[in-house]
Amino acid sequence: MTAPAEQEVRLTSLSPGAGCACKLPLAKLEGLFAALGPGLEPASGDLLVGAAEGDDAAVLRLDDERALILTTDFFTPIVDDPYDWGRIAATNALSDVYAMGGRPLMAVNLAAWPGDDLPVETLGEVMRGGADAASAGGCLVVGGHTISDPVPKYGMAVVGMARPDRLFAIDRAAAGCHLVLTKAIGTGVVSTAVKRGAADPETVAAAVASMTTLNAGASEAALAAGVRAATDVTGFGLLGHLHRMTRAAGIAAEIRAESVPLLPGALDLAAAGFVPGGTKANTTYLSGFVAIADGLPPELAVLLHDAQTSGGLLLVVPDDPDALIADLRGRGLPAALVGRTTEGEPGHVTVR
Template sequence: MSAIDPTPPLRRLTEMAHGGGCACKIPPGELEEAVAALAGQSHDSVIVGLDDGDDAAAVRVRDDLAVLSTADFFTPVVDDPFDWGRIAAANALSDIYAMGGEPVVAINLVGWPRDVLPYEMLREVLRGGLAVAQEAGCPVIGGHSVDDPEPKYGMAVTGTARPDRLLRNDAAVAGLPLTLTKPIGVGLLNNRHKSTGEVFEQAIASMTALNAEASRAALAAGVRAATDVTGFGLLGHLHKMMRASGTTARIDRAAVPLLEGAAAALADGFISGGTRRNLDWVRPHLAPADGVGEEDLLLLADAQTSGGLLVVGEVPGYPVIGEVLATGAELPAGAIAIV
């Protein structure tokens, strides 16, 4: 009688996740309701807290120095563990760059199904995270892990910035252009990857690219308002910024850059639940022009993982996708016109 191998075959990483990457975030409306009790805290040293849902907290420690703090982790967005580690690290570091800061130190955050996935795979995840952190010049020192039936990985990152040069959610000014520093569509390609196993190198390249250069270019251009585009999609993050700033925005749909293959993935129906929830949340604040259809809105609401910076102001070398407008009767604060 032949022996039976008791070791079950390894499952694809994305098969073990109910959602992929930032698409697994708690929907924005539900999240705001959950954390409402934490908002409004008053501390003299806090420059940026919870009130406007900014990318990182900022605490003044000297007149010329603010400490930034953030944490970000998520379920597997790709099957390759090294690439997942790289993507998760770039995504966590992005919050510091989105505030106009530089990362100083990071610690790992891990949930691992130790009875299902081998530690060799976890080492690859950590190695990928370290590779991107080293590219950013940010040491990774320690971390925290739990036994978890669903694999999760990310980082808590501490950075620094000048208090008078922070990039904030609430500092958008009417009359300035909107710049986007990475193409959108990774959510669609990631969902196709999860469903079919196809690998999209253009999506991996976008998600592992640091936002460091874009952040420094924005600061050099005198920008004061920015955010990064992640799980709430371009429309969700733009709405939050306009609402916090008391302004509105207009997007030129044709000017928004797309990753190769994203439009095809949309047409083939690879739309995540997170993307649909994003659109449901922001839809009451949208004013689409004639000719802007449901597929256009789903694309603009696509849940991104490690997306680019959405900047109020023109940043040389990156596309302008619209402009910030003053509020009015037809477009109240937070509204978005789409042409």
């Protein structure tokens, strides 16, 4: 699907990033948290998850049966098709609710738009894509806010619901569990190749299909399997999000690199140098926390650090994961057992 009037300006050419969702790098995010200090609201009382926990969303208990989830996410274009960008951005925003074990209820659009450079009809295509993705998740889109900005941005603020006693949280991971990843990685390098006009249509189609797949089924399967610790894999990459989870839980982890599912074409694009700035920032920051085995192909190491958009869920599974993986694959997801949690220095990840 193309934008109205066959727009001459490529959407990604208006994005300053190099193909990823431009999440604030981990080092700067932690500096921001340090600067805020007591301004971060920690969990207490009915606030089950606050800002200080660094989880995927905030959670407020309403009663013994219901907990309210609140999250937001938005970013600059990572593909040129406006409808696909809208679907990806909405799927990505909804993902934080699924990563907490909840279901989205309603959302509002957040948009910034260069009205002098792009027709407003193109923004309409973006929002139509977002509405279709939200509708697929049973989530109502009830309005929003748009500002004028030279760099286009789009996303959503989302409200969801979960059971207080069945929440997923990053600090609930324990040593001796299995790590299951529900989607393939590599969207960052693919999006960078799109921005530079070097990605073939089949590779782009596979990445878009992955980024527009809701994590609803993965979350549902994880809840049924008794999972209590999870996160979605986005801008900090697989290793970055695993680092944050294990540090919050006071444990370490191991990743089996050959078991991690990869998007078609991603390995070749990484080898060709299509590496987004967010991936490079992840690699630099995590160098003090991640031990990479000798002989690991450098392009595979890139993908393990790759800044993802609308990635899958990383699940900490306490029991035999075979039934869960079979369930996930039965839902059409390329789920795989990618490692395990261990005793050790909190936040340390070994890649074998």
